[in-house]
Amino acid sequence: MTEVTLTVNGKAVKRDVPDTMLLVEFLREELRLTGTHVGCDTSQCGACVVHLDGKAVKSCTTLAAQASGGTVITIEGLANGALHPMQKAFNDNHGLQCGFCTPGMIMSGVDMVARYKAAGKELTEHAIREELEGNICRCTGYHNIVKSIQQAAGEM
Amino acid sequence: MYPTKYHRPASLAEALQLLADNEDAKLLAGGQTLLPTMKQHLAAPEAVIDLSASGLSGISNGGTMVTIGAMTTHAEVAASADIAAIVPVLNSVASGIGDPAVRHRGTIGGSISNNDPSADYPAALVGLDARIVTNKRELAADEFFDGMFATALEEDEIVTQVRVVQPKRAAYVKFPNPASRYAMVGVMVAETASGIRVAVTGAGEDGVFRHEGLEAALSADFSPGAVDGVEVEADGLLTDMHATAEYRAHLVKVMAKRAVAAC
Numbered sequence: 001m002t003e004v005t006l007t008v009n010g011k012a013v014k015r016d017v018p019d020t021m022l023l024v025e026f027l028r029e030e031l032r033l034t035g036t037h038v039g040c041d042t043s044q045c046g047a048c049v050v051h052l053d054g055k056a057v058k059s060c061t062t063l064a065a066q067a068s069g070g071t072v073i074t075i076e077g078l079a080n081g082a083l084h085p086m087q088k089a090f091n092d093n094h095g096l097q098c099g100f101c102t103p104g105m106i107m108s109g110v111d112m113v114a115r116y117k118a119a120g121k122e123l124t125e126h127a128i129r130e131e132l133e134g135n136i137c138r139c140t141g142y143h144n145i146v147k148s149i150q151q152a153a154g155e156m
Numbered sequence: 157m158y159p160t161k162y163h164r165p166a167s168l169a170e171a172l173q174l175l176a177d178n179e180d181a182k183l184l185a186g187g188q189t190l191l192p193t194m195k196q197h198l199a200a201p202e203a204v205i206d207l208s209a210s211g212l213s214g215i216s217n218g219g220t221m222v223t224i225g226a227m228t229t230h231a232e233v234a235a236s237a238d239i240a241a242i243v244p245v246l247n248s249v250a251s252g253i254g255d256p257a258v259r260h261r262g263t264i265g266g267s268i269s270n271n272d273p274s275a276d277y278p279a280a281l282v283g284l285d286a287r288i289v290t291n292k293r294e295l296a297a298d299e300f301f302d303g304m305f306a307t308a309l310e311e312d313e314i315v316t317q318v319r320v321v322q323p324k325r326a327a328y329v330k331f332p333n334p335a336s337r338y339a340m341v342g343v344m345v346a347e348t349a350s351g352i353r354v355a356v357t358g359a360g361e362d363g364v365f366r367h368e369g370l371e372a373a374l375s376a377d378f379s380p381g382a383v384d385g386v387e388v389e390a391d392g393l394l395t396d397m398h399a400t401a402e403y404r405a406h407l408v409k410v411m412a413k414r415a416v417a418a419c
Binding site for chain 2: 002018019020022041042043046049052055056057058061062063065066068108111112115119131133134135
């Protein structure tokens with residue numbers, strides 16, 4: 001067992017968990033934050049993307065122990081009273097169908113917009129499609145997801 | 157995942173001590189290969205030693221040489237202005253590895269120590285005639301990579317840095333597998349102080365290799381057309397469900413041409 005201390009969505013948490021516990025298991029099973037999904041469990045699909053210390057990571061391919069001491073934002077931590085502009089954009093543009101991949105899409109979307117802004121680069125439609133390489137959606141054909149991220153990029 | 161004991165040493169010295177004390181330990185860099193391997197029960201180390209707090213991260217600009225700490229992530233290499241000023245081809249290599257979330261965790265030291273036969277960094281570093289620094293010695297990339305998933309690293313050795321001298325020109329082009337996005341074939345072409353170097357990943361049964369025929373042809377005439385006259389043998393190349401050795405041999409030439417054109 002290992003002691004994991006994290007700040008999750010602004011709240012300090014501490015748990016004794018097995019050394020092998022994945023960050024996604026910690027979030028879902030210890031904290032009951034089930035908005036973060038496990039799709040493939042092999043780091044292909046991106047349904048488990050959260051922000052660790054400000055960067056998008058696949059929480060199925062990170063140990064909770066590795067994250068210890070860090071700050072995590074999950075899909076539950078994005079809305080601040082009102083929906084986050086990225087969440088609102090997915091709603092406005094019908095950027096989801098079944099919704100399973102959506103938490104990961106939104107967390108990756110927020111991460112890419114922040115990175116492009118910090119680098120002073122334009123987040124074009126082509127760039128969004130490239131950036132979504134690690135997020136798989138089997139319903140939408142991506143078109144409305146891309147439109148949602150484009151809209152949010154203009155509002156963030 | 158089988159049970160393991162997680163350690164996060166606060167220094168390289170402490171990491172080396174843990175490595176010496178735990179016979180069946182694995183070093184954990186970004187974990188983007190080791191953790192999936194452990195989840196699939198293909199690896200079951202009794203201990204994992206996380207190097208993230210061992211002070212092995214960072215990029216330093218030495219004018220005509222760049223030094224990259226082993227725990228520097230692919231995203232950091234991709235975005236580095238120092239690397240862009242000295243070896244811009246490494247920005248592009250790093251920005252093509254995995255996906256954005258994987259690049260936030262995966263590291264250069266982890267990638268080269270694993271020496272996956274389809275990984276990008278082995279070809280990049282062999283092509284650029286890079287030096288690999290460990291806690292014990294400094295090795296040429298040519299000596300470091302030693303067959304599929306094998307390196308010259310000894311049991312008590314940890315990669316600490318990678319050093320790359322500014323090439324005259326260089327480009328890396330890969331043909332990614334449509335599903336996994338790993339290189340089916342990736343070719344680094346570079347003109348360095350030691351001449352023209354052509355390194356190939358994804359194709360060799362023994363992992364990364366240099367192609368002497370291509371190097372000789374490009375030394376005589378550095379143009380995409382010079383690749384046409386070179387015979388790339390299918391012998392010793394990989395055949396798997398994705399491609400035959402013959403197809404990979406063809407791809408080596410196509411990727412080499414594109415890399416020369418991009419130089």
